Amino acid sequence: MKKQILVSCLCLAMTASLMGGMSVCAEETGLNTEGKLVVGFDAEYPPYGYMDDNGDYTGFDLELAEALCEIEGWELVKQPIDWDSKDAELNSGSIDCIWNGFTMDGREDAYTFSVPYVNNSEVVITAENSGISSLADLEGKIVGVQADSAALTLLEEGGDQADLGATFGTLQQFADNNTAFAELMAGSLDAVALDIGVALYQINRREGYVILDEYLNAEKYAIGFKKGNDTLAEIVNKDLGILYENGTFMELAEKYEIADMVCLAETLGLGEAATEAETEAE
Amino acid sequence: MRFSVMLQQLGQGMLKSMSIFALTLLFSLPLGLFVSFGRMSRNKFLRGAMKVYISIMRGTPLMLQLLAVYFGPYYLFGANIGGGYRFTAIIIAFSINYAAYFAEIYRSGIESMSPGQYEAARLLGYSRSSTFLKIIFPQVIKRILPSVTNEVITLIKDTSLAFSLAYAEMFTIAKQIAAKETNFMPFLVAAVFYYVFNALVAFLMERLEKSMSYYT
Numbered sequence: 001m002k003k004q005i006l007v008s009c010l011c012l013a014m015t016a017s018l019m020g021g022m023s024v025c026a027e028e029t030g031l032n033t034e035g036k037l038v039v040g041f042d043a044e045y046p047p048y049g050y051m052d053d054n055g056d057y058t059g060f061d062l063e064l065a066e067a068l069c070e071i072e073g074w075e076l077v078k079q080p081i082d083w084d085s086k087d088a089e090l091n092s093g094s095i096d097c098i099w100n101g102f103t104m105d106g107r108e109d110a111y112t113f114s115v116p117y118v119n120n121s122e123v124v125i126t127a128e129n130s131g132i133s134s135l136a137d138l139e140g141k142i143v144g145v146q147a148d149s150a151a152l153t154l155l156e157e158g159g160d161q162a163d164l165g166a167t168f169g170t171l172q173q174f175a176d177n178n179t180a181f182a183e184l185m186a187g188s189l190d191a192v193a194l195d196i197g198v199a200l201y202q203i204n205r206r207e208g209y210v211i212l213d214e215y216l217n218a219e220k221y222a223i224g225f226k227k228g229n230d231t232l233a234e235i236v237n238k239d240l241g242i243l244y245e246n247g248t249f250m251e252l253a254e255k256y257e258i259a260d261m262v263c264l265a266e267t268l269g270l271g272e273a274a275t276e277a278e279t280e281a282e
Numbered sequence: 283m284r285f286s287v288m289l290q291q292l293g294q295g296m297l298k299s300m301s302i303f304a305l306t307l308l309f310s311l312p313l314g315l316f317v318s319f320g321r322m323s324r325n326k327f328l329r330g331a332m333k334v335y336i337s338i339m340r341g342t343p344l345m346l347q348l349l350a351v352y353f354g355p356y357y358l359f360g361a362n363i364g365g366g367y368r369f370t371a372i373i374i375a376f377s378i379n380y381a382a383y384f385a386e387i388y389r390s391g392i393e394s395m396s397p398g399q400y401e402a403a404r405l406l407g408y409s410r411s412s413t414f415l416k417i418i419f420p421q422v423i424k425r426i427l428p429s430v431t432n433e434v435i436t437l438i439k440d441t442s443l444a445f446s447l448a449y450a451e452m453f454t455i456a457k458q459i460a461a462k463e464t465n466f467m468p469f470l471v472a473a474v475f476y477y478v479f480n481a482l483v484a485f486l487m488e489r490l491e492k493s494m495s496y497y498t
Contacts, residue, residue, distance in 0.1 A: 038365050043448075044461030051458045053283045055291040077365065080458070081448045085349070092356030092363045178461040205464045 029072075030225070030232030032093045036075045039065045040095030043080035043175040046201045047256040048101035058093055060256040061099050068239045081127070084148050085177065090226050097232070098224040100193055103150035105219035112229050114236045116220035117249075117264040122151045123199050126191045126210045127184065135214045139167040141190035144180035147173040151193040161216050177202070184209070194253050197258055220263065241268055289309060290469060295452030296475050298439040302451060306437060309377035314384025321389055332385070340491070344375070345446045351375040352447050355356055372444050380437060385428045391422035399428030424494045431487040438480050 031037060041049035041061065049059040057078045069076040081089045081098075087110070089095045103120060104113045124133045124143070132141065140205050145152045152173065155165030167173055172189065174180040183189040192199075193216060203209045224232050243249045244264050255261040289448040320332035339347070352371035355361040395418050442453035456472040 032362060032364055036365070042375055043454075043458040051291070051455075051485070053287060054321065055287055055294075079365070079448070080454070085353070085448075088349075088356065089355045092353055092361075094363050094367065106491075147321065174321075176457065176461060178457075178464060182466060204465060205443045235392055237287055243369075 011151050022250045026267050029235060030229045031096055033072070034189070034248070036077055037069055037072075037097070038077040038079050038099055039098035039099045039142070040079050040081040040086060040089050041098070042083045042176070044101055044178055045198060047197060047258065048127045049078075049099075054101060059100075060252055060258060061101065063252050063255075064243065064249065065099055067243055068236065069253075072235065072240060073240050080214070081148065081282065082175070086148070090224070093226075096225070096235075101197060101221055102224050103195070103219050104222040105217075106150070106153050107224070110227065111224040112227055112233050114223035114233050115240060115264070115265070117220045117262060117269045118197075118221035118258065119151075119241060119261050119263045120221050121196045122154055122216040122219065123182070123191050123196045124191050124214075124216065125199050125203060126212065128208045128210050131188060132191060133212070135164055135212065135216070136167075138164070138191055140169045142170045142188070143168045143171060144174055144183055144189040144192045146177050146180065146194065147175055150195065150219065151216065155193060164216075191277075195262065200257070215249075240264060244268060283461065283463060285313060291369065291455055292452055292468065292471055292475060295450060295455035295472075296479070298449070299438075299444075299451040299453075300448075300479070301436055302376060302441045302444060305373050306376040306380055306469035309373065309436065310380035311357035313377060313381035315388055317381055318392065322392065323384055326372065332474055336382045336385060338472065339379050344379050344440060345443050347379055348372065348375045348443060348446055351378075368447055368449055369443050372447060372449055375441070376437070384430070387426050387433065388422065390429070393428040394425060395421065395490075426488070427491050427494065431484065431491075434483060434487065435480055438483060439476060442476075 039062065041057075041059075043049060043051060043057060045059070048058055050060045052058040057080065062076075062078055065078075066076050068074075079089075079095050081095065082112065086098055090098060090111075098111075101118070101120070104111075104116060107113075123137065124138065132138060144157075145155065152171075153159050154161045155168075155171055156162060157165075159165065172180075172183075174183070175199055176190070177194050180189065180192045180194070184192050185206075186271050191212075196211070196215070203211065223233075223236055225236075240249070248257065249262070249264055253262045283300045293299055317335065318334055320328045323329050323332075323337065348371070351374050352363070352368065355363050399417060400413060408417065421427050421472075444456065445454040448454060452472055452475060456468040459468040460466055
């Protein structure tokens with residue numbers, strides 16, 4: 001909020017001609033530009049959205065979006081965003097949705113969401129030899145967290161784990177998880193709180209780090225649309241169903257090693273197709 | 283990711299950084315001159331307005347100005363800014379910011395000219411505009427070049443601030459590769475890229491300075 005007010009004030013002071021490249025919302029699909037789905041994502045968020053070996057943006061969510069665009073005949077525009085500015089990006093119409101391991105819990109009032117498709121948990125990583133083995137051990141410690149992330153909301157005042165958060169020595173915010181992890185390695189942080197999928201990606205690539213057995217919560221990922229954009233949300237929900245039925249969804253989940261976390265089948269009430277797809281994938 | 287791919291990606295980012303750099307100079311250098319005229323104008327309102335403009339541009343962080351220019355149309359007017367505005371916003375924000383600094387540099391140069399030169403030009407029958415263009419301005423450029431070089435070099439490094447609008451310039455790319463690779467190697471490579479670019483610009487500016495060192 002503070003940032004928004006500052007930004008607004010500054011704007012008032014600057015009377016430069018700011019109007020350029022405006023577009024009008026399309027009615028039938030809820031897209032900002034007809035035939036073009038602009039997906040906003042944090043390009044530093046593997047395995048959901050990141051840069052691959054060839055320098056292209058990829059990840060579970062982006063490939064899923066690609067498949068969805070194929071169904072609709074839309075062009076997919078992968079727009080990396082600064083995670084801090086995601087609300088402004090979405091509300092100002094520069095992106096159509098936030099599709100990037102986006103936690104819906106606690107944000108229901110701020111966005112229109114698709115059906116949830118991944119069971120996520122917020123977890124804590126520490127160094128193996130840190131002597132921290134439970135959440136209670138974090139008392140007085142310095143814990144890192146990504147700015148504007150679900151983990152932060154959880155641990156801040158008003159969050160479900162606010163009492164735990166209050167026991168920390170410091171809750172230090174970072175723009176991206178990679179920097180937080182670098183600080184953990186350098187020893188200036190005792191622990192990092194983040195999404196389990198990203199945590200797994202980080203610790204699988206490094207020696208000597210563990211995820212605490214106690215999770216901070218259980219929550220769900222969904223695709224976030226601008227509040228009130230039900231048209232687009234409905235189209236995406238319908239297509240997620242199609243992608244599940246034709247096996248694409250589970251294929252991608254296997255590819256990105258999050259198959260045991262997905263929950264699209266339960267949310268869509270498609271229990272049986274799930275087992276079929278799993279056997280196929282095996 | 284192979285090292286060659288990383289270099290190629292960062293190279294592409296570098297091109298984008300360079301385009302921010304080049305376009306910013308292209309717009310801010312002339313704009314700065316006009317702002318400095320306004321700042322030295324005999325018209326009280328124009329002079330005041332330019333003072334306020336320079337004060338705001340120099341008194342607030344460039345990163346905040348980037349956010350303001352990009353998201354301003356939405357927050358102020360509720361406008362839908364669409365997808366194509368990102369780069370334009372970056373160029374506008376950088377140009378109006380650097381114009382303020384350049385304006386003060388021009389002013390320092392112009393005000394350092396002795397009144398005797400204006401008087402002599404008048405006696406020789408030069409009009410006001412040709413006095414400025416043919417006599418004053420060439421000397422001003424020569425005199426302010428070291429200060430301009432300072433700003434130009436700062437600008438190269440400041441292009442990295444475009445990461446706050448997630449524009450894929452070199453620093454943004456370096457951050458993304460670092461996240462994928464889970465190490466800091468890309469930052470080291472980016473630092474080398476920035477340094478080489480800066481060294482090149484510094485070298486060229488020095489050559490330019492030398493070529494202008496007539497009468498000394």
